[in-house]
Amino acid sequence: MTNKIKKYRQQLNLTQEELARQAGVRRETIVFLEQGKYNPSLQLAHDVAVALNTTIEELFDFE
Amino acid sequence: MNKKQEFNKFYLMLTLLGMVILGVVLLGAMVILKGAQEINTYTGGSIIVALIIMVFAIYLVIKRKKEISQGFPQHDERSRKIMNLAAARAFYISIYWVLGLMWLDILTEKMPVNAALGIAIMGMALIWMACQFYYNKYGDKHL
Numbered sequence: 001m002t003n004k005i006k007k008y009r010q011q012l013n014l015t016q017e018e019l020a021r022q023a024g025v026r027r028e029t030i031v032f033l034e035q036g037k038y039n040p041s042l043q044l045a046h047d048v049a050v051a052l053n054t055t056i057e058e059l060f061d062f063e
Numbered sequence: 064m065n066k067k068q069e070f071n072k073f074y075l076m077l078t079l080l081g082m083v084i085l086g087v088v089l090l091g092a093m094v095i096l097k098g099a100q101e102i103n104t105y106t107g108g109s110i111i112v113a114l115i116i117m118v119f120a121i122y123l124v125i126k127r128k129k130e131i132s133q134g135f136p137q138h139d140e141r142s143r144k145i146m147n148l149a150a151a152r153a154f155y156i157s158i159y160w161v162l163g164l165m166w167l168d169i170l171t172e173k174m175p176v177n178a179a180l181g182i183a184i185m186g187m188a189l190i191w192m193a194c195q196f197y198y199n200k201y202g203d204k205h206l
Binding site for chain 1 (some may be wrong): 130133134135136138140141142147199202203206
């Protein structure tokens with residue numbers, strides 16, 4: 001599974017810390033998510049998508 | 064800072080204070096009861112390991128306190144999963160650690176019971192610390 005979290009975050013001029021605060025997670029979680037090392041739960045994927053003003057389908061690629 | 068964050072910060076400070084007091088009391092009691100000159104290799108070693116564990120724990124508490132002050136949660140989905148994974152693996156490794164100690168004790172017959180217990184428990188704490196560190200860095204593929 002790949003994702004476009006970093007691309008969307010940079011488009012919104014957000015730092016990893018700011019995104020983590022908005023999604024209600026620790027900064028490391030965002031780091032590992034962006035690197036594609038951690039597969040989030042549906043709830044976390046939704047929270048990150050909301051924080052980035054997008055949808056889960058747009059943010060995550062399940063191929 | 065909301066009420067939950069304030070509570071978490073207070074709880075962490077209390078933990079930190081408790082650890083420092085407990086460490087000082089235990090160390091003081093050991094020196095008073097045994098006498099400073101009677102502290103042997105086992106006791107000296109256990110004091111060093113206990114200090115390492117305490118310093119690590121204090122470092123973690125201070126780090127968490129800072130993160131809470133900055134508005135991050137104390138735990139999230141990933142940190143909970145990592146903690147559970149580290150605890151499970153540490154338990155598994157600890158079984159072999161204690162078994163190894165038991166065999167060493169059978170072979171040497173030199174280890175006093177209190178020393179064996181101390182080494183076993185402190186070894187388990189060190190294994191847990193190492194697992195926590197390892198899985199926090201490289202554990203995501205196991206989740």
